Amino acid sequence: MSIKLEHVTYTYSPGTAYEMHALKDVSLEIPDGQFLGIIGHTGSGKSTLIQHLNGLIRPTQGRVLFDGQDVWAEGYDLKSLRSNVGLVFQYPEHQLFETDVLTDVCFGPKNQGCTPEQCEERAREALRHVGFPEELYHKSPFELSGGQKRRVAIAGVLAMNPRVLVLDEPTAGLDPKGRDEILDQLKELHGTRGITVVLVSHSMEDIAKYVERIIVMNGGQKAFDAAPKEVFSHYKELEAMGLAAPQITYIMHALKEHGMDVDTSATTVEEAKQSILAALAERREKQC
Amino acid sequence: MGIIKAAKLVFDYLKYTEEGKEPEVNRAIDGVDLDIAEGQFIAILGHNGSGKSTLAKHMNALLVPTDGTLWVDSMDTAEDDDVWKIRQKAGMVFQNPDNQIIGSVVEEDVGFGPENIGIPTDEIWKRVDDALAKTGMISYRKHSPNKLSGGQKQRVAIAGVVAMKPKCIILDEPTAMLDPNGRKEVLAAVRELNQKEGVTVILITHYMEEVTLADKVYVMDSGRIVMQGTPREIFSQVDTLKKYRLDVPQVTLLADELAKAGVDIPSGILTIEELVNALCQSN
Numbered sequence: 385m386s387i388k389l390e391h392v393t394y395t396y397s398p399g400t401a402y403e404m405h406a407l408k409d410v411s412l413e414i415p416d417g418q419f420l421g422i423i424g425h426t427g428s429g430k431s432t433l434i435q436h437l438n439g440l441i442r443p444t445q446g447r448v449l450f451d452g453q454d455v456w457a458e459g460y461d462l463k464s465l466r467s468n469v470g471l472v473f474q475y476p477e478h479q480l481f482e483t484d485v486l487t488d489v490c491f492g493p494k495n496q497g498c499t500p501e502q503c504e505e506r507a508r509e510a511l512r513h514v515g516f517p518e519e520l521y522h523k524s525p526f527e528l529s530g531g532q533k534r535r536v537a538i539a540g541v542l543a544m545n546p547r548v549l550v551l552d553e554p555t556a557g558l559d560p561k562g563r564d565e566i567l568d569q570l571k572e573l574h575g576t577r578g579i580t581v582v583l584v585s586h587s588m589e590d591i592a593k594y595v596e597r598i599i600v601m602n603g604g605q606k607a608f609d610a611a612p613k614e615v616f617s618h619y620k621e622l623e624a625m626g627l628a629a630p631q632i633t634y635i636m637h638a639l640k641e642h643g644m645d646v647d648t649s650a651t652t653v654e655e656a657k658q659s660i661l662a663a664l665a666e667r668r669e670k671q672c
Numbered sequence: 673m674g675i676i677k678a679a680k681l682v683f684d685y686l687k688y689t690e691e692g693k694e695p696e697v698n699r700a701i702d703g704v705d706l707d708i709a710e711g712q713f714i715a716i717l718g719h720n721g722s723g724k725s726t727l728a729k730h731m732n733a734l735l736v737p738t739d740g741t742l743w744v745d746s747m748d749t750a751e752d753d754d755v756w757k758i759r760q761k762a763g764m765v766f767q768n769p770d771n772q773i774i775g776s777v778v779e780e781d782v783g784f785g786p787e788n789i790g791i792p793t794d795e796i797w798k799r800v801d802d803a804l805a806k807t808g809m810i811s812y813r814k815h816s817p818n819k820l821s822g823g824q825k826q827r828v829a830i831a832g833v834v835a836m837k838p839k840c841i842i843l844d845e846p847t848a849m850l851d852p853n854g855r856k857e858v859l860a861a862v863r864e865l866n867q868k869e870g871v872t873v874i875l876i877t878h879y880m881e882e883v884t885l886a887d888k889v890y891v892m893d894s895g896r897i898v899m900q901g902t903p904r905e906i907f908s909q910v911d912t913l914k915k916y917r918l919d920v921p922q923v924t925l926l927a928d929e930l931a932k933a934g935v936d937i938p939s940g941i942l943t944i945e946e947l948v949n950a951l952c953q954s955n
Contacts (some may be wrong), residue, residue: 385801424851425821425851425852425853425854426821426822426823426850426851426854427821528720530720530721531720556848556849557720557767557845557848557849557878558720558878558919559718559719559720559722559878559917559918560878560880560917560919561719561914561917561918561919562719562720562917586851586852588852589922610903615753626782626852626853626854627851627852627853628852628853630922631881631921631922631923631944632926635922635923635926635944635947635948636812638944638945638947638948639947639948639951639952642948642952643952644951644952653922653925653926653929654929656926656927657926657930657933658786658937660926660930660951661930661933661935664852664935664951
């Protein structure tokens with residue numbers, strides 16, 4: 385049970401003067417239940433890549449497999465693929481359209497053929513999962529704050545009970561608290577429902593804090609595919625690609641250069657704190 | 673009086689539900705006083721819905737106060753006759769680069785503003801050259817804006833404002849949609865305008881790292897200014913900031929956590945250098 389891309393190449397406007405290879409021979413596998421991060425500068429192929437995951441675009445070359453089946457084979461039910469793999473676009477709140485929150489979230493399950501009771505049950509559960517307050521269920525989505533709208537939009541995809549949730553920059557434009565809340569809720573969903581989460585983000589700090597594996601896209605190809613610590617140890621190469629490492633990585637490297645025996649692979653504040661405290665304790669012992 | 677001054681500024685959004693009924697009042701700005709000196713780099717922080725953008729829109733008369741007064745370069749924004757002068761003094765850059773670019777060639781887009789106010793052609797080209805040079809976009813002058821990266825598009829938008837020779841630029845989350853490199857480019861351009869040209873900058877952002885460069889930081893909550901001070905003064909209050917749904921840069925947070933664990937570190941650390949110095953001295 386997984387999503388697999390085999391030698392996927394995608395070309396925009398093939399055969400014209402505007403021909404552009406957005407993806408070049410990309411192979412990867414996303415196993416069930418993974419919390420995966422995708423990073424890359426603007427134009428590196430991230431968005432093209434994630435649109436392959438639920439069959440929104442068809443590879444120019446190569447295959448996309450879901451649970452081992454080629455999704456572009458004749459007779460494959462793409463509709464079921466899109467129910468299984470939910471895609472949350474950038475600024476998903478622009479897609480809200482119903483008269484109240486609950487009806488909007490019911491739209492997905494309704495299209496899947498659920499009864500009105502089932503729809504409402506799924507919608508309520510999805511809204512609970514994203515921490516949306518019940519007293520606002522019957523408000524117009526257009527009266528909500530940015531963070532609340534974003535939650536409703538994510539709930540709209542969750543209500544379709546996807547096994548894989550793909551989110552393209554779900555926290556862009558949110559304040560720090562709103563950002564942490566949404567990411568914490570995704571993490572909890574990942575833990576309790578066991579769904580696979582694919583997070584595209586420009587915030588290296590968020591990526592470092594939440595994901596277990598990072599794919600770095602550069603020029604339509606996979607530049608790195610490894611655990612966060614491993615990926616961020618290449619921070620100089622990341623910079624050359626227009627990316628960066630979390631600020632913590634830079635701190636740890638600077639401390640090491642100044643002779644402190646710290647763990648340069650730390651990527652979160654908590655890890656950095658423990659490593660620095662340990663280094664300070666050691667230094668004190670030596671001096672005594 | 674500074675370049676931008678507000679006295680007891682109040683703004684209400686009105687929502688008309690049914691005809692003939694009294695509108696619902698939503699107070700977005702609730703008694704803001706501020707005085708921004710010319711040439712300063714100001715940052716405004718606050719959670720979504722705290723009133724930052726509403727305040728920003730007052731600074732070039734896109735909104736006029738419900739109550740109280742806002743002056744731009746000593747002109748009252750409520751005076752209809754001064755609106756166009758005010759918008760030349762105070763230019764605005766928004767979050768989404770794609771919503772602000774109208775020209776099909778970079779240089780034409782940048783020249784749009786000066787052309788609109790009747791500047792002679794020779795002078796327009798001079799201003800376009802100058803604005804593109806200042807934002808580091810001169811080599812892209814003949815490019816189509818569609819083919820630029822987000823950071824480059826934002827710099828074109830900034831150049832469009834610079835070509836109007838404003839005294840003040842207001843940027844409302846200009847980096848929210850950009851990748852790390854785009855963020856760096858835009859900030860470098862803004863900083864240079866501030867330091868070399870003396871343009872007053874008002875930067876609204878959710879990225880705490882961008883605030884460390886500012887001369888002064890205002891924090892907004894519920895339409896009021898609840899904190900103000902230098903970045904160091906603001907970021908030394910980690911817990912208060914969290915109460916306002918905000919954050920501090922990772923380096924500041926780490927320093928604060930270490931201090932709580934008993935390490936001797938001064939509060940309000942803002943840069944990696946400061947932290948390294950503090951740790952290498954402390955025993």
